[in-house]
Amino acid sequence: MSRLNIDGLAKGIIAGDIPSISRGISIVEDHSQNYASSELMKKIYDRTGRIHIIGVTGPPGVGKSSLIGMLAAEMSKRKQKTSIIAVDASSPFTGGTLLGNRIRMQDSINQNSIFMRSLASRGFKGGLSSAALSTIKILDAAGYESVIVETVGSGQADIDIMKIAHTILVLHAPGLGDIVQSIKAGIMEIGDLFVVNKIDRQEAFLAIKDIEDSLAMLPSGTWTKKVIGVNSLTGEHVGELMDEITRHREYYFKNRPDDEGIREMSIYIEDEMRRIINERSRQKGDLHREMKKLMSRGIDPFNGALKIVDKIIGTEV
Amino acid sequence: MADGKSLSLFKDKPIKVLLAKPGIDGHDRGMFVLAKAFRDAGMDVLYAGLLPTPEEVIDTAVNEDVDVIALSLLNGAHLTVFKKVSDLLKARKIDDIAVVGGGTIPDGDKIKLEKMGISGNYGPGTPLATIIAHVTQRAADARRKKLADR
Numbered sequence: 212m213s214r215l216n217i218d219g220l221a222k223g224i225i226a227g228d229i230p231s232i233s234r235g236i237s238i239v240e241d242h243s244q245n246y247a248s249s250e251l252m253k254k255i256y257d258r259t260g261r262i263h264i265i266g267v268t269g270p271p272g273v274g275k276s277s278l279i280g281m282l283a284a285e286m287s288k289r290k291q292k293t294s295i296i297a298v299d300a301s302s303p304f305t306g307g308t309l310l311g312n313r314i315r316m317q318d319s320i321n322q323n324s325i326f327m328r329s330l331a332s333r334g335f336k337g338g339l340s341s342a343a344l345s346t347i348k349i350l351d352a353a354g355y356e357s358v359i360v361e362t363v364g365s366g367q368a369d370i371d372i373m374k375i376a377h378t379i380l381v382l383h384a385p386g387l388g389d390i391v392q393s394i395k396a397g398i399m400e401i402g403d404l405f406v407v408n409k410i411d412r413q414e415a416f417l418a419i420k421d422i423e424d425s426l427a428m429l430p431s432g433t434w435t436k437k438v439i440g441v442n443s444l445t446g447e448h449v450g451e452l453m454d455e456i457t458r459h460r461e462y463y464f465k466n467r468p469d470d471e472g473i474r475e476m477s478i479y480i481e482d483e484m485r486r487i488i489n490e491r492s493r494q495k496g497d498l499h500r501e502m503k504k505l506m507s508r509g510i511d512p513f514n515g516a517l518k519i520v521d522k523i524i525g526t527e528v
Numbered sequence: 529m530a531d532g533k534s535l536s537l538f539k540d541k542p543i544k545v546l547l548a549k550p551g552i553d554g555h556d557r558g559m560f561v562l563a564k565a566f567r568d569a570g571m572d573v574l575y576a577g578l579l580p581t582p583e584e585v586i587d588t589a590v591n592e593d594v595d596v597i598a599l600s601l602l603n604g605a606h607l608t609v610f611k612k613v614s615d616l617l618k619a620r621k622i623d624d625i626a627v628v629g630g631g632t633i634p635d636g637d638k639i640k641l642e643k644m645g646i647s648g649n650y651g652p653g654t655p656l657a658t659i660i661a662h663v664t665q666r667a668a669d670a671r672r673k674k675l676a677d678r
Contacts, residue, residue, distance in 0.1 A: 229590060229591065230590055230622070233590055233591055233592070233593040234593055234674070236593065237541070237593040237674070240541055241540050241541040242540040242541075243539055243540040243541070244540075302567060302568075305567065305568050305569070305570050306542065306570045307542065307566065307567035307568055307569060307570045307571050307572070307573065308542075308567060308571075308572045308573065309563060309564075309567050309573050309575075310572055310573060310574045310592075311575070313574060313588070313592075314575060314576075314577045317576070317577045317580070317584075317588075321580075321584050321587070324587075326591055327591055328591060328592060329572075329574060329592060331542070331572050
């Protein structure tokens with residue numbers, strides 16, 4: 212349907228032209244534009260590899276967006292060209308999304324002219340991880356020194372994005388229940404820096420202590436994981452957090468793993484396969500009716516599912 | 529209300545709409561009602577927050593590459609502020625983002641706004657389905673322009 216001028220777009224992106232960057236992201240977000248995306252990625256690939264990817268995750272309400280606003284302002288103060296990607300959850304019922312992260316950092320974005328883009332998680336349909344990854348590539352090619360990626364911290368796609376982040380911040384706040392409980396499942400391991408927000412609250416000290424205690428039980432690596440208390444509304448200790456992020460960036464780039472490309476490729480492969488399977492199931496007509504038919508014949512759900520999957524991807528499982 | 533999803537143009541990327549109240553106007557209840565209605569129609573919805581300047585509205589719209597900017601004012605400044613938004617878009621040579629309006633807008637002003645390319649201009653009591661249908665239609669125009677070869 213469309214033959215966008217990819218050449219011009221790629222040039223615009225590399226020159227740092229905001230409308231080009233923005234349009235480029237729209238293309239990689241849209242799976243019906245896969246051909247355009249592939250052309251675009253080819254053209255910008257040799258300009259990538261310099262951006263520092265900072266992942267911010269944590270339960271809802273701990274202040275991720277506000278903190279990112281503060282961090283971005285701090286980076287601007289330090290003359291760093293930064294950008295933000297925030298992921299919002301789509302409604303599983305209607306597919307619609309309220310992209311609300313932006314509003315918490317709006318002032319900081321406006322004052323410092325930071326590029327910020329909201330992405331919708333699209334629920335079970337997938338595609339977020341590859342869209343986010345391609346968005347990072349575009350920002351990389353456009354010359355941004357860093358990108359802060361915010362996720363809701365749950366769901367497969369979120370974890371995938373965290374796999375490609377260089378520095379991972381795990382954010383928590385006191386008063387939301389047992390902290391160790393909520394961050395233990397794998398997050399202790401993936402986090403590089405642990406941030407306790409809302410340190411003006413009285414339980415904050417205990418929260419910091421709790422996390423420090425559980426970190427002490429992890430096998431020690433070459434990077435020592437730290438806990439930092441901040442206040443994302445006043446900006447208290449955000450400078451110290453920024454120092455630690457910078458320290459981790461230096462550490463990461465000095466010890467840069469050589470399998471980054473492979474990890475990225477795996478994310479694209481998974482997303483693309485999910486997309487193709489979705490597409491194929493759509494083409495196979497009314498699967499719901501098929502399922503009903505199987506159920507009415509007295510077939511159990513497990514064996515019924517095997518039949519349906521066989522119908523979609525055409526291999527005897 | 530599946531209006532937002534019915535078009536093949538939006539199959540893999542839903543309509544993206546930015547709600548904004550530029551100008552000194554804090555009446556945002558209507559915006560929240562619309563935000564929810566648009567989301568339930570399957571759209572990606574952004575809200576620019578209270579008191580953004582027209583420049584900030586455009587910056588957000590460009591960063592996010594929205595299809596539609598939906599402006600609302602209840603303070604009577606629509607002829608000044610909506611015009612500013614539309615002028616800024618023209619100055620930046622952006623023609624693939626549609627602008628719609630709403631709020632308390634006298635009938636006489638609606639014609640003037642239409643001439644600036646700001647359509648809809650619905651008042652209180654308009655059924656949500658009407659607004660969704662209109663936004664969907666304007667979004668389709670915008671999306672067609674975005675996808676056009678140029």
